[in-house]
Amino acid sequence: MTVLERFAQGDIRALSKIISHVENQRDGYRQLLSRMYRKGSRTLRIGITGPPGAGKSTLVNRLVHEHADRGRTVGIIAVDPTSPFTGGALLGDRVRMNELSSQGGVYFRSMATRGATGGLASATDNVAVVMEAFGFDVVIIETVGVGQVELDIVDACDVVVVVVVPESGDGVQTLKAGLMEIANIMVVNKADRPGAEKIISELKSTMQMRRKSEDRWEVPVIATEAVNNKNIDYLFGKLAEYVEFTTKTGDFERRRRARIKKKILSIVKNRFQNEFIDNLTGKVDFNRIVDDIYEGKTGPYDIGDELYQKFRRQ
Ligand SMILES: Nc1nc2c(ncn2[C@@H]2O[C@H](COP(=O)(O)OP(=O)(O)O)[C@@H](O)[C@H]2O)c(=O)[nH]1
Ligand SMILES: [Mg+2]
Structure with a gap:
């Protein structure tokens, strides 16, 4: 049997193989992904983000149990650029997740963040697509909410949970604006810690102010x-409520369509970019150009225009 046949039959080892193939962009990975897309997706993709140590992995673990208890299968993707050597927290996550996996229906994968050509966000999305084609009921993506890339990753989910903790500095003011904007559900974890009530009420009023209208x-x-x-069961219920709400308003489908459009644009952009860079390599004396700019003879915009025009003429 081929790997694809075994994949179609639900073989986890075949799943792992195909994910690696796609993740490392080995020959033929594009065609492989196209096949995956043709299967369509009935998977709910949940994004979980927040500062390191907020308890995201612990929460994911709990949510996985909630789903598994209801007979749903779950794929988990952990993106943790802070642990490039898979030390510390991530290793702990692995152990915990492996315990869960042994019950079946749960699959854990961490993203190698180094050298993800074409970008980490796109690589993570591709892995999620493979998992969705495999047929998991739910895919959960955990990222540390630090940079734009991490925000992009969770933004490509059906629903985004932002996790904060009482000790998030001086409260709401210190939270990065980007985090608040992408949240569909806010979680204040470690509610056993002092200061929890304060941040909860601050967040509640901030979220109310941001709400655009009553029917949103x-x-x-x-x-x-x-x-x-x-309170995990409550969070679990809210996730279901969100899906139901946005399905009714049509936002659920709109978001998925926007995701696909963004994907197409990023694929095209990437190809143009690579072609452009390949074209420049060897033809342009960057040292000389930098000298000229450094000495005030010209500027980067002039050079940029010049290179672009030259490329277009070809
Ligand atoms: N006090 C307290 N500690 C928690 C809670 N949830 C998680 N933790 C602990 O916080 C630490 C970081 O958790 P982890 O899930 O790895 O955080 P992540 O970096 O956001 O994935 C671990 O030691 C957890 O046991 C909570 O509700 N209360
Ligand atoms: Mg974690």
């Missing part, structure tokens, strides 16, 4: 204690 989804602020399994 109201971002709930949920206090949890992941480590004590407190």
